[in-house]
Amino acid sequence: MSESPLTIVGLARVNVIGQPWRNLGLAALVAVFTFVLFAGSVIDRELTKGLASLSERLGADLLIVPYGYERSAKAALLRGEPSTYYMSRQVIDRVANVAGVTAATAQFFLSSLSTSCCSERVQIIGYDQKSDFLIKPWLAAKVGVVGPSEIVVGSKLNIDVGGELYFFGAVHKVVAKMEATGMGLDTSVFMPLEQVWQLVESVPQLEGKMTNPADHVSTVALKIDRQLNVKDVANAIMKDAAIEFNLDLVLPDAIVTETSRQLAGWSRLTGFLAVGLWLLALLVLALVFSVSASERKKEFGIYRLIGARRSWLGRLLLTEAFLVALTGAVVGLILGACVVFPFETLIFSSLGLPHLPLSASEIAIRALLTLAAASAIAPLASLRTVLAMTRGDAAESLRSEN
């Protein structure tokens, strides 16, 4: 015996199930829109956060690298792609004395070898503990002097403070972990400059490969007087030292601007796609509801005959539309979450842009807004039909044949 609830929602549910394939198709359309909107907005927001992090905390106003290595420097900064390039250590004193430079710190890059099965190459960065202003601001907890065989790791490396990493034939103890930066620093390992130089000298695999590693650095980061124009100081450095030491300059602001441009392009793409799909879904649903309503004229006449008010009938139709849209929206949301979050690393490494993960509340807000936008499609699409169907005499509807 039937126990169906004869409420508006119960009747709407029965009617929606009664046309399974048609309503499944409509729900699928809404699901596609929801998927694109949710996934696109999450990725967009993570990229925006990454960009904000990049511009806020790059740390340096100017980076000095060997000539021809500008691109490698950007790749290392943004994506943590291991790089190895070197210049004379004398560059530090030379550029530090240029007018307008208020601080200078050097870093030495080394790439680990894959010495054991399945370990990934990581960027090892030697930094000057005394003059550093790039690493210390990012440390999650205050740490004193980093001693021999001690290292600091980036946030994305699967190891905690107190753990040990093995490379270059030695065990290195993790004494600190960085906060997430959204940049290449997240997959890097940091140790004092002196330690790196010692490694290069002592590791058998690297024996004889570099004479006097302590005479070399990979990059010098500079802070410039706020009163001065960074480009002016950069030009001064180029004139003074670039040719002699074969240098290149990287302006972090330029990286930010370029990244910002790429992000804007991505945002435009996802925005157009989402709006386009929303309009497409609205149009298709409006057409389908209109056709469906013509077929159901007699059914509506019967409802009116037995005493259903026009407003009740309107609410029934809107509820049916809402159920279809909500089903599609929930499915789209789940699919979006199943793609964006588990495959986050893959997605952002292929985009090659800095990003930072969203908090639970940020994700929840996006999910709710997406759900609302998607659920609104069907009622909007059916509004015209509802208004048309609830007008006219019931007798005219009854004359129609389904």
Add this chain to the structure above:
Amino acid sequence: MSLLKATHLTKSFRRGGQSFEAVSNASFELVQGEFAAIVGRSGSGKTTLLNLLAGLLSPDRGAVEIDSVQIHSLSDDALTDLRNKKIGIVPQGRSLLGALTVLDNVRLPIHLSKNRNISRPKAMELLEQLEVGFLAGSFPAALSGGELRRVSLARALIGAPLLVIADEPTSDLDSESAENLLALLRRLNEGGMTFLIATHDEQAVKSSGRVLQMASGVLEAVLQAD
């Protein structure tokens, strides 16, 4: 006491660019407990007249009074509520909702008027009375013509209406089913229910106490059945 009073009812439609009067100046009265039949050929205006009387159609001219209420001066909501509570309608042809079971079809009018508590037992009682109780869990697509008509009648009766209007209640029924249905209507009428049916079935005419003859939209004669 007069239950239904129709005064100078007229309704026109447009067909092929020309206007024609489906019902022309129809007037009559029905008292409580009567069983009246409107007879006439197909296209004579019987269905249009019934629809006007039930408030399903608005007249061009004239008035309908049911239980002392001028129904066409009511708002649409008020007229709908009146139809739900005071008039039971058995329309021509198939008129059940295919997505609902027989029981739910019968219960639905009560739910629209929000008397949900009484709907289920009352619906079963009516279905049993009409000898289709065993079909409560079935869907309309599985029912025969006669069974559909009985279920429609049960739905019309669930609200204990003052008046039952039935359009061609015995059409597409075989003679045995038609006879059984008419016997049922007579039994209900003997219990005090007022009936107004439209028909071109002679058997149905014989069951009626009063016969109104209709031709080309005009109520031509009012006959007393033997």
Add this chain to the structure above:
Amino acid sequence: MIQKYLPALICLVAGLAFIAIPHFIFPVCEFYQPAEYTDHSMGYDHSPAAAFNEEHIVAAESDHMVCYYTAKAELGLGLLVILGALSLFISTDRRFRSGVYLMLSGASVLGGLFPTVLIGVCPGPSMPCRSGTLPALILLSSFFLTFSIIISLAVNSKVNKNV
């Protein structure tokens, strides 16, 4: 008919997916990958950098990465799921079908355990097996587990109804 064959078809697709994900869609590495250095030397004497361009292979070339073994395990599991799906196409016995769905739900759990707890994948965050293969297998395993449990319960309830 669609009620009987559609779930079996889904199981068949899931079995193929368990095989396809680590072999074709998000392929794992077959052999140990030695370090590669790309030389961007241009002008300045980058002899230290050039020096690092040599490969220092410690492990033998025939060594497999751990993700390779996960892929092989998923291959075996996928074949088992396909076998189960084929039996669903053939059999009409409801009890048997209910049991097969239950078995498949257990298989789906294994499908998620192989790359996580039982065998594993490479630890590097941006390695293809960790960034692609692992999440794909976990998702597939979760969906298939949910699906097979629901279907198993549905078929089981029909069995109890008929008893």
